[in-house]
Amino acid sequence: MDILRTPDERFAGLPGFEFAPHYLDDLPGFAGLRMHYLDEGPAGAAETFLCLHGQPTWSYLYRRMIPIFAAAGARVVAPDMFGFGRSDKPADDGAYTYHFHRDSLMRFIERLDLRNVTLVCQDWGGLYGLTIVPDMAERFSRLIVMNTTIPVGESPGPGFDAWKAFNRSQPDLAIGRMIGRGTPHLTPAEIAAYDAPYPDARYKGGVRRFPELVPVSPEMDGVAEGLRAREFWSNTWQGQSFMAVGMADPVLGPPAMTFLRGLIRHCPAPLEIAGGGHFVQEWGEEIAIRALESFA
Numbered sequence: 380m381d382i383l384r385t386p387d388e389r390f391a392g393l394p395g396f397e398f399a400p401h402y403l404d405d406l407p408g409f410a411g412l413r414m415h416y417l418d419e420g421p422a423g424a425a426e427t428f429l430c431l432h433g434q435p436t437w438s439y440l441y442r443r444m445i446p447i448f449a450a451a452g453a454r455v456v457a458p459d460m461f462g463f464g465r466s467d468k469p470a471d472d473g474a475y476t477y478h479f480h481r482d483s484l485m486r487f488i489e490r491l492d493l494r495n496v497t498l499v500c501q502d503w504g505g506l507y508g509l510t511i512v513p514d515m516a517e518r519f520s521r522l523i524v525m526n527t528t529i530p531v532g533e534s535p536g537p538g539f540d541a542w543k544a545f546n547r548s549q550p551d552l553a554i555g556r557m558i559g560r561g562t563p564h565l566t567p568a569e570i571a572a573y574d575a576p577y578p579d580a581r582y583k584g585g586v587r588r589f590p591e592l593v594p595v596s597p598e599m600d601g602v603a604e605g606l607r608a609r610e611f612w613s614n615t616w617q618g619q620s621f622m623a624v625g626m627a628d629p630v631l632g633p634p635a636m637t638f639l640r641g642l643i644r645h646c647p648a649p650l651e652i653a654g655g656g657h658f659v660q661e662w663g664e665e666i667a668i669r670a671l672e673s674f675a
Contacts, residue, residue: 380470380474382468382470383468383581384468385577389578390575393439393572393575395442396572399418400417401415401416402465408482408483413466414461414466415458415465416459416487417445420448420452420453425452426495426497426520427493427496429499430444430445430455431499431503431504432457432463432464432504433502434463434586434590435463435554436558437460437464437576438458438465439575440501440658441499441663443661443667444660444666444667447664453497458484460483460585461480461483461585462475462585462586469584470581475588477599477600477601480592481601485515496519497519497523498519500523500525501524501526502526502657503527504527512611516611521618522618522621524639525624525660525666526628528631528639529608531605532594532596532599535593535595535635539630543590543593546586546587547591552583552587554573554577558573561656562658609642612642612643613643619674620645620647621647622636622643622649623650623651624650625656626651627654627656631657650665652666
C-alpha cells in the first residue's frame with residue numbers, strides 16, 4: 380500500500396491547538412499505517428471522552444471542547460481517522476471502505492483499552508460511533524451526539540444527495556473554504572488549519588470517498604450494522620445521553636436529528652444551537668458545558 384504522511388511542519392502553530400500528538404502504528408490488521416490521536420487530561424481518569432470527527436474534518440474540530448472535558452477531570456481522546464488529520468493516508472482511493480474505517484476505530488479503542496467512555500460524535504463520527512457501541516457496549520456509559528444519523532440503506536435526504544454530488548465534482552475540495560462558509564466566526568488562520576493535513580489532492584482520498592460510503596441502498600456495507608445499531612439504541616441502551624443540534628445544518632439538521640432522537644432511548648430534548656451549522660463543534664464550548672451539567 381502506498382502511504383502518504385503529511386509533513387509535521389504543516390501542523391505547526393495552528394490556532395487553539397496546543398495539544399501534543401500521539402501515534403499508534405501497531406493496530407491489528409493495519410500494519411504499516413500510523414494513526415494519530417490527541418490524549419488530554421489525566422491518563423488515570425475514571426472516565427474518558429472519545430471524540431470522533433467526520434468528513435472532511437479532523438481532531439482540530441474538537442479543540443473548543445477538549446479543554447472543558449479535561450478540566451472536569453476526564454481523559455479526552457480524539458483520533459484522526461486514516462486519511463484525515465495527522466494520520467497516514469493511503470494513496471489509493473479504493474483503500475477507503477466502510478469496514479476499513481470502522482474496524483480501525485474498533486482496534487484503536489481496544490488498543491488503548493478505553494472504558495467508561497462517553498462517545499462524542501458528529502457526522503461520520505456518529506455513523507461509525509453509533510454502530511460501534513453495540514459491539515462493545517461494556518466500554519460505553521454516556522453519549523454526546525451532534526448532527527449525524529444512522530443510515531440503513533436509504534439516503535439521509537436531499538441535502539445529503541446534493542452534498543454527495545458536489546463532493547464528487549470536487550476531487551481537490553477546498554476544505555477550509557467550504558467549512559468557513561457555514562462557520563462565519565472562524566478566523567482565516569482557523570480556516571487554513573482545516574487544510575493543513577492536505578498538501579495537495581493526492582492526500583484527499585478519504586475526503587473524496589466518505590460520501591460514497593454512506594449506506595444509501597440495501598446492498599451496501601454498513602446496512603446490517605445500522606439496523607443493529609438502531610435496535611440497540613432504541614431498546615438496549617442504558618446510559619445517559621445528550622444531544623446538540625446545529626439548527627442551520629442543511630444536511631443533517633433538525634429533521635434528521637429529531638428522527639435520531641426518537642431512536643435513542645431516554646434521550647432528552649436537545650440543546651439547539653440557533654446559528655450552528657453542520658460543524659457544530661465550532662460552537663462546542665456551550666455544548667461541552669451543557670452536556671456536563673446534564674450528566675451531573
